Amino acid sequence: MESFEYTAHASRVIFGAGTLARLGDEVTRLGASRVLLLGDRAGRSLSALGSLTVAHFPDVAMHTPVEITEQALSRTDGVDCLVSVGGGSSTGLGKALAARTGLPQIAVPTTYAGSEMTPVLGETAYGKKTTRRDPALVPKTVVYDVELTLGLPVGLSVTSGLNAMAHAVEALYSPQANPAVDAFALDAVARISRALPVVSARPGDLEARADLLAGAWLASMCLGAVEMGVHHKLCHILGGSFGLPHAETHAVVLPHVMAYNASSPAMPRIAAAMGVADAPAAVFDLAARLGAPLSLASLGLAEADLAAAAELATAQPYPNPRPLSAAGVRSVLGEAWRGERPPGRPDIGWLTDEVVASFGGDPRLAQLLGDLVRRLHGFVADNDLTEDEWKGAIDFLSRTGQMCTPTRQEFVLLSDTLGISSAVDLLTNSRSPDTTPSAVLGPFYVEGPPSVPSGTDLAEGLPGAPLRVDVRIVDLSGQPVREAVVDVWQSNEDGFYDVQLPELEGPVLRARLRSDSDGRLWFRTIRPSEYPIPDDGPVGQMLRATGRHPYRAPHLHFMINAPGFRQLITQLFVAGGAYLDSDAVFGVKPDLIVEFTDSVEFTFRLGADHA
Numbered sequence: 001m002e003s004f005e006y007t008a009h010a011s012r013v014i015f016g017a018g019t020l021a022r023l024g025d026e027v028t029r030l031g032a033s034r035v036l037l038l039g040d041r042a043g044r045s046l047s048a049l050g051s052l053t054v055a056h057f058p059d060v061a062m063h064t065p066v067e068i069t070e071q072a073l074s075r076t077d078g079v080d081c082l083v084s085v086g087g088g089s090s091t092g093l094g095k096a097l098a099a100r101t102g103l104p105q106i107a108v109p110t111t112y113a114g115s116e117m118t119p120v121l122g123e124t125a126y127g128k129k130t131t132r133r134d135p136a137l138v139p140k141t142v143v144y145d146v147e148l149t150l151g152l153p154v155g156l157s158v159t160s161g162l163n164a165m166a167h168a169v170e171a172l173y174s175p176q177a178n179p180a181v182d183a184f185a186l187d188a189v190a191r192i193s194r195a196l197p198v199v200s201a202r203p204g205d206l207e208a209r210a211d212l213l214a215g216a217w218l219a220s221m222c223l224g225a226v227e228m229g230v231h232h233k234l235c236h237i238l239g240g241s242f243g244l245p246h247a248e249t250h251a252v253v254l255p256h257v258m259a260y261n262a263s264s265p266a267m268p269r270i271a272a273a274m275g276v277a278d279a280p281a282a283v284f285d286l287a288a289r290l291g292a293p294l295s296l297a298s299l300g301l302a303e304a305d306l307a308a309a310a311e312l313a314t315a316q317p318y319p320n321p322r323p324l325s326a327a328g329v330r331s332v333l334g335e336a337w338r339g340e341r342p343p344g345r346p347d348i349g350w351l352t353d354e355v356v357a358s359f360g361g362d363p364r365l366a367q368l369l370g371d372l373v374r375r376l377h378g379f380v381a382d383n384d385l386t387e388d389e390w391k392g393a394i395d396f397l398s399r400t401g402q403m404c405t406p407t408r409q410e411f412v413l414l415s416d417t418l419g420i421s422s423a424v425d426l427l428t429n430s431r432s433p434d435t436t437p438s439a440v441l442g443p444f445y446v447e448g449p450p451s452v453p454s455g456t457d458l459a460e461g462l463p464g465a466p467l468r469v470d471v472r473i474v475d476l477s478g479q480p481v482r483e484a485v486v487d488v489w490q491s492n493e494d495g496f497y498d499v500q501l502p503e504l505e506g507p508v509l510r511a512r513l514r515s516d517s518d519g520r521l522w523f524r525t526i527r528p529s530e531y532p533i534p535d536d537g538p539v540g541q542m543l544r545a546t547g548r549h550p551y552r553a554p555h556l557h558f559m560i561n562a563p564g565f566r567q568l569i570t571q572l573f574v575a576g577g578a579y580l581d582s583d584a585v586f587g588v589k590p591d592l593i594v595e596f597t598d599s600v601e602f603t604f605r606l607g608a609d610h611a
């Protein structure tokens with residue numbers, strides 16, 4: 001059973017494009033009028049605040065060094081509100097000053113770092129980073145202006161976005177995880193992973209920037225609500241003690257920590273939110289594709305420092321889904337230092353999206369092709385298809401095409417034996433449940449069979465058990481349908497259709513009849529028997545390779561056309577016949593199974609043609 005504690009921090013959030021214009025009102029709303037503005041990107045904020053700004057301190061620095069905080073502190077005399085504009089360094093300085101002065105803060109984040117929704121402050125003094133947590137540190141108001149992020153360079157957008165993703169990832173396996181934070185985190189993962197490639201390709205895309213910033217806000221709430229795991233610990237140490245850059249370090253370390261925690265139940269949820277198979281590998285591939293740094297070595301960390309970093313990270317116990325040992329953390333750091341790709345299938349979703357987006361023209365065609373490509377790409381990825389397997393598939397399809405002639409339709413056989421013809425048929429049937437069910441056409445129908453009067457013997461002395469067939473054709477109200485054109489065809493006693501026997505001249509066991517004024521017609525023939533579908537081609541090989549037999553249950557074919565009615569193509573199956581429950585083309589329907597003695601009667605119900 002779930003049990004949890006959850007503290008929501010009270011902060012007011014203003015999100016949108018151009019929201020910076022409301023900054024002055026937000027200061028006034030806090031009852032303040034004398035602002036110390038923090039940050040080096042504060043130009044537009046200065047004009048938004050007008051005369052409310054009494055001092056400006058631009059010299060923010062990463063990891064909030066206490067020396068800088070002390071310099072800024074000397075500017076707080078007479079100030080009644082702190083406004084920080086910029087990335088984590090500006091927000092951090094705002095919090096450090098709030099901690100020392102108790103002044104209310106407004107944060108205007110311009111990156112995705114996410115400290116603005118948290119009660120956490122990390123400061124560095126003498127090369128060591130310390131962290132404190134106090135609800136009073138949470139900014140009173142956060143103004144997210146998407147327009148301010150438009151100019152954020154692509155490189156920083158990517159690393160900062162991955163930094164935000166790390167908050168969401170670690171929230172999902174935090175000991176304090178709860179349904180509210182999970183929902184924020186999963187939405188953050190989905191938004192960040194889908195928006196980053198768009199922002200990277202089109203940095204000025206306002207929609208994608210908004211998606212990313214909203215994801216960063218959600219991730220920031222996760223960071224503020226629950227304790228983070230080993231990833232954040234490692235990044236704090238690498239930044240605070242080894243001087244590594246904040247966002248880049250997050251981007252490099254995240255996939256390796258995720259791989260270490262791969263057995264956490266959070267990981268499949270993250271993968272699902274990203275729409276990928278393996279989350280750690282997918283985060284690495286995303287970072288690689290977007291040009292983020294991939295190794296701690298490339299960030300300037302010396303290999304000799306790895307052991308010390310691992311020691312520091314495990315000096316105190318820390319929550320993490322997989323138990324932490326110095327050796328374990330050392331190996332995570334080694335992989336991150338070398339920039340090794342975590343094991344796992346590559347994400348091909350970006351390729352799928354590119355192919356799907358390439359289809360224009362007729363909307364229905366684009367929809368069908370796009371969906372087909374999505375499923376085929378999914379099939380390739382989910383089954384880890386090898387090149388040899390795909391070559392084999394192409395060869396199979398080529399031979400299927402090469403086998404086709406006007407009388408041998410191997411592709412129809414393939415569609416039938418894979419149940420696709422029956423699937424399309426079932427869908428069609430479901431749209432007209434009151435009519436006689438249809439059944440697959442099969443490859444042996446020949447246009448324009450010989451017209452014969454009722455009472456004709458179609459078997460003309462062929463061997464087989466004699467059969468009389470009486471048919472009635474009615475509409476949905478039971479009224480007779482007259483002058484309906486009814487084509488019938490079937491195989492001989494050995495299971496062959498005439499088109500399969502080259503020595504035969506002319507049509508055999510096929511005919512065209514018409515219904516009389518009472519909707520009736522009848523004919524004589526022989527009782528149909530089970531037969532194998534042609535299995536001397538690729539489809540036969542497929543059946544044998546998969547342990548399937550090629551037999552169809554015994555049946556008669558009908559194609560019925562009448563003016564004003566929808567065409568009906570169907571079959572009647574012999575009750576008690578062989579293969580009724582394992583028909584090679586999945587074509588048997590219970591409503592079409594009828595008693596055949598030496599005669600058979602059946603009433604077909606046609607639906608009106610509204611087309």
Ligand code: BEZ
Nearest residue numbers: 416441442443444533585
């Ligand atoms: C047939 O009933 O004639 C048939 C249907 C599908 C595949 C092969 C034969």
Ligand code: FE
Nearest residue numbers: 442552555557
């Ligand atoms: Fe048939």
